[in-house]
Amino acid sequence: MSTEGIGIDRRYARAFSAIQSFAVRYGLGIALVIVWEYAARKAGSIFFPPPSEILHRAATLWLSGPPQRLFLSDSVFQDVIPSLLRLMGGWALAVLIGVPLGILIGRSRNLSDLVNPALQFLRAIPGPALIPIFIILLGTESTMRVTLIAFGSVWPILLNTIEGTRTVDPVQLDTVQAFRIPRHAQLWRIVLPAALPKIFAGMRVSLALAVILMVVSELVASTNGIGYRIQNAQIMFLLTDMWCGIVLLALIGYTLNWLFLKFEGRVLGWHRGARGRAATS
Amino acid sequence: MLAVERFHHAYTPEQLVAANISFDVKAGEIVSIVGPSGCGKTTLLKSLAGLIKPTGGTIRFQGKVVQGVPDGLAIVFQEYGRSLLPWTTVNGNIELPLRYQSITPDECRRRVAESLQAVDLSGFGERYPWQLSGGMQQRVAIARALAYQPKLLLMDEPFASVDAQTRADLEDLVAAVRDQFEITIVLVTHDIDESVYLSDRVIVLSRPPSTVLAQVDIDISRPRDQIKTRAMQQFVEKRSEIAQMIRRPSGSETHP
Amino acid sequence: MSDLSGAADPRAGFGQARSFAGPYLLSLAATAFRVVLGIFIFFLILELVTRLELVPPIYLPRASTVVRRMVELLQDPKFLSHVVATLYAWGVGLVLATLISVPIGILIGTSELAYKMTSPLIEFMRPIPSVALIPLGILLWGQGFSMKIILVAYAATWPILFNTLYGVHDIDPIAVQTARCFGLKQAAIVRRISLPSAVPFIFTGIRISAAIALIVVIGAELLASADSGIGSYILFVSSNGGQMDSVLAGAAIAGIIGALINSALGLIDRRLFGWRYLGATLS
Numbered sequence: 001m002s003t004e005g006i007g008i009d010r011r012y013a014r015a016f017s018a019i020q021s022f023a024v025r026y027g028l029g030i031a032l033v034i035v036w037e038y039a040a041r042k043a044g045s046i047f048f049p050p051p052s053e054i055l056h057r058a059a060t061l062w063l064s065g066p067p068q069r070l071f072l073s074d075s076v077f078q079d080v081i082p083s084l085l086r087l088m089g090g091w092a093l094a095v096l097i098g099v100p101l102g103i104l105i106g107r108s109r110n111l112s113d114l115v116n117p118a119l120q121f122l123r124a125i126p127g128p129a130l131i132p133i134f135i136i137l138l139g140t141e142s143t144m145r146v147t148l149i150a151f152g153s154v155w156p157i158l159l160n161t162i163e164g165t166r167t168v169d170p171v172q173l174d175t176v177q178a179f180r181i182p183r184h185a186q187l188w189r190i191v192l193p194a195a196l197p198k199i200f201a202g203m204r205v206s207l208a209l210a211v212i213l214m215v216v217s218e219l220v221a222s223t224n225g226i227g228y229r230i231q232n233a234q235i236m237f238l239l240t241d242m243w244c245g246i247v248l249l250a251l252i253g254y255t256l257n258w259l260f261l262k263f264e265g266r267v268l269g270w271h272r273g274a275r276g277r278a279a280t281s
Numbered sequence: 282m283l284a285v286e287r288f289h290h291a292y293t294p295e296q297l298v299a300a301n302i303s304f305d306v307k308a309g310e311i312v313s314i315v316g317p318s319g320c321g322k323t324t325l326l327k328s329l330a331g332l333i334k335p336t337g338g339t340i341r342f343q344g345k346v347v348q349g350v351p352d353g354l355a356i357v358f359q360e361y362g363r364s365l366l367p368w369t370t371v372n373g374n375i376e377l378p379l380r381y382q383s384i385t386p387d388e389c390r391r392r393v394a395e396s397l398q399a400v401d402l403s404g405f406g407e408r409y410p411w412q413l414s415g416g417m418q419q420r421v422a423i424a425r426a427l428a429y430q431p432k433l434l435l436m437d438e439p440f441a442s443v444d445a446q447t448r449a450d451l452e453d454l455v456a457a458v459r460d461q462f463e464i465t466i467v468l469v470t471h472d473i474d475e476s477v478y479l480s481d482r483v484i485v486l487s488r489p490p491s492t493v494l495a496q497v498d499i500d501i502s503r504p505r506d507q508i509k510t511r512a513m514q515q516f517v518e519k520r521s522e523i524a525q526m527i528r529r530p531s532g533s534e535t536h537p
Numbered sequence: 538m539s540d541l542s543g544a545a546d547p548r549a550g551f552g553q554a555r556s557f558a559g560p561y562l563l564s565l566a567a568t569a570f571r572v573v574l575g576i577f578i579f580f581l582i583l584e585l586v587t588r589l590e591l592v593p594p595i596y597l598p599r600a601s602t603v604v605r606r607m608v609e610l611l612q613d614p615k616f617l618s619h620v621v622a623t624l625y626a627w628g629v630g631l632v633l634a635t636l637i638s639v640p641i642g643i644l645i646g647t648s649e650l651a652y653k654m655t656s657p658l659i660e661f662m663r664p665i666p667s668v669a670l671i672p673l674g675i676l677l678w679g680q681g682f683s684m685k686i687i688l689v690a691y692a693a694t695w696p697i698l699f700n701t702l703y704g705v706h707d708i709d710p711i712a713v714q715t716a717r718c719f720g721l722k723q724a725a726i727v728r729r730i731s732l733p734s735a736v737p738f739i740f741t742g743i744r745i746s747a748a749i750a751l752i753v754v755i756g757a758e759l760l761a762s763a764d765s766g767i768g769s770y771i772l773f774v775s776s777n778g779g780q781m782d783s784v785l786a787g788a789a790i791a792g793i794i795g796a797l798i799n800s801a802l803g804l805i806d807r808r809l810f811g812w813r814y815l816g817a818t819l820s
Contacts, residue, residue: 028654029661047677117572118579124748124795128668128756128768129788132775136596136784171363178330178356179378179429189377193368212666212752219671219760227669234672246669253664274367274411 049240054247057240062248075229080248083214083226086142090149091210098154098206099199102161103191112162119162123155127213131220145217145225153210160202164195197271200264207260211253226252282308282433282465283329288338289490290324298324300490302338308432311459311466313476316486316494317527322469326437329467330356343432354433355426359441361419365410371397372406375425382429396428399461400454416447423454427462434458436468440475449507452479456505473527477519478505485526494526580604598782606786616787620794622765626682627754630689631747638694639739642701646735647727652706659699667692667753671760680761685754692753693746697739704738705731737810744802751795767791 033051040050062080065073105112130148138144168191176186218227226245233241265272283306291297298321306312314322327333329340331350340347342354355378358364365374372393379389397403400420410418419439426434436455440448452475459466470476476483477499485494501515510516583600591597610616645651667688678684708731716726758768767787774783 024653025657029658113571114575117575120796121792125792126752126755128759129791169363171360175364215666216668231672249669250665270368
């Protein structure tokens with residue numbers, strides 16, 4: 001058999017397996033979209049427009065601008081960008097407050113035990129229930145929304161940081177003590193890195209929570225934002241617009257999560273390696 | 282170098298683990314501490330290191346009473362996997378304690394290279410601990426202790442979590458290290474053979490509440506060899522002597 | 538430092554410490570004392586801050602006023618009916634979600650192909666905030682119980698489904714291999730190994746969903762101006778001006794209910810699945 005023949009077989013095999021894995025990964029999603037398209041057209045319900053219509057409307061809404069601005073239309077700058085800025089601002093605030101505070105509290109066994117009941121209470125207050133309070137105290141501008149997002153999403157970060165700080169391996173702590181490493185260095189070089197996996201887990205949950213709070217804060221007494229647009233669409237019975245907003249939110253949530261996981265992968269590469277090692281040993 | 286007087290420790294008022302332990306360690310010695318499970322060997326070692334404050338007794342290191350971790354000693358733990366920091370490389374792990382000593386970066390680098398060479402791991406500096414085998418990780422822990430240039434090296438069952446072949450290599454490494462760096466070594470182990478093979482003297486503890494049952498001098502000639510030494514008559518005798526003491530149901534007076 | 542006595546277990550749940558050695562009741566009392574002390578100090582701090590009147594008291598009443606109002610509300614049958622309404626929608630939605638997700642999760646989890654096909658989809662659906670569906674929910678099902686229950690069920694499905702999938706699919710291969718060596722067929726392996734080891738994960742999913750469900754139900758009540766529920770009560774008192782003590786009291790009661798649910802589920806988790814946590818740190 002000629003080597004050329006084997007090469008072609010191998011190329012076919014590789015192409016085939018590539019197609020196969022693509023089909024497995026995205027096949028179901030694509031099939032569902034097709035089914036939805038067909039069923040929506042058949043049923044003709046205004047509540048569930050077919051995906052093609054949603055896509056078309058989305059393009060009109062967001063991609064009908066001039067080429068200088070990457071074809072982005074005004075509504076992107078009016079609603080989407082401000083929403084995202086509030087979201088990231090609130091979440092970043094939550095991180096900046098939650099991590100240092102969490103480390104501070106977590107360092108002391110007694111303090112964290114004492115503070116825990118209050119934290120469990122505060123984190124259990126449903127975000128929406130706080131909206132009226134925040135509106136009355138802080139008005140209806142971006143400040144209120146960013147604060148609400150920060151206040152609501154700080155808890156997973158705070159609690160996870162406390163937990164991560166508390167559960168630093170005693171062997172590691174003994175080691176650095178035995179080598180007479182000064183306290184401030186212990187914090188920075190041992191406690192923080194050791195707690196980092198849990199902190200990142202908290203940050204990820206917090207991000208998802210921040211997205212929810214962003215939407216919620218814009219469904220009440222707002223003048224712009226993705227949530228506002230969705231609600232506006234509901235009031236005006238523009239179902240397709242509403243669905244566009246929902247799909248956009250799904251995309252944002254998914255992308256943010258994906259980005260965060262990539263970021264986490266880089267920072268915590270050592271953790272994956274070490275855990276993988278532990279699992280096999 | 283080290284003087285322990287009437288060390289006793291109780292976890293809680295009811296749990297007295299060590300009743301009265303006294304011994305000395307001279308500079309340059311290798312001393313092993315053996316005893317049955319639960320006799321407080323690890324607690325004793327941690328107290329020597331200043332990590333735990335004993336309920337009673339005095340520990341003097343280089344003449345001064347130990348309060349907190351004194352300067353000039355290093356400790357190697359049994360759980361190397363948990364003692365090495367997984368987020369930094371081998372080099373990073375070894376140089377971490379050195380950052381807080383007043384030495385120049387050049388000296389620091391020199392020490393790291395030297396200690397890696399001493400444990401036969403030159404070239405592994407940029408690896409991460411989890412990329413190494415168990416024995417290699419423990420060697421990194423030893424290298425870290427050596428780079429610190431302590432006068433006293435404490436080891437808490439350092440080879441218990443390592444396979445037999447590697448254990449043999451590491452035991453020889455410890456003996457070589459003592460010769461090369463002229464440090465004193467105190468080793469806690471449950472392996473009687475190991476204690477006889479390695480040490481100049483073996484301190485035998487009783488069951489809890491523990492006391493010193495005996496201090497057995499091991500005057501087997503050095504350098505020692507894994508196969509030859511362990512087959513020697515002297516070795517077998519010392520070994521049985523110690524094993525008998527530990528096996529006996531109740532503690533007894535000092536053996537002549 | 539390394540705790541030698543083992544009585545204060547660093548592995549035990551944060552704030553829900555329970556000893557695996559030593560007198561159980563004594564440490565229970567100590568924990569209870571710390572909880573009470575913590576709550577008391579928290580209240581004191583709030584009281585002091587609110588008395589400073591950095592913000593006018595009509596906007597931010599004193600903590601003691603709010604607590605008084607909370608006690609009043611908890612004795613008011615009208616408010617209690619709101620609480621019941623919220624909990625009803627919450628509970629039914631949660632049960633529905635469990636009944637749907639667990640069987641589906643098990644089915645998908647046991648089939649490698651199905652797992653590979655559906656997990657990308659689930660990964661995409663997960664981040665959709667269910668609150669974004671509230672406007673749609675209002676259009677489809679109005680402002681009553683059905684809307685709330687359906688939304689809660691939708692939101693609660695995902696964590697439970699995801700956890701069930703993970704629990705069934707990612708079990709210890711050694712356990713499965715051992716079972717195969719003993720001649721167990723696939724169905725028996727599922728029943729005797731996959732399912733029991735998945736149950737703790739499923740329960741974790743339920744715990745997560747319970748918390749999310751409460752947020753969604755109160756959010757739905759508030760945003761959809763529902764006719765019953767704690768959320769609708771908060772909306773009502775906040776739009777009628779000057780009743781900040783009621784607004785805060787309502788939110789605080791919602792928080793307490795949430796905290797109680799979380800704690801109760803946590804306790805059950807530890808009771809039933811405490812064996813999971815032996816020797817491992819909780820994440």
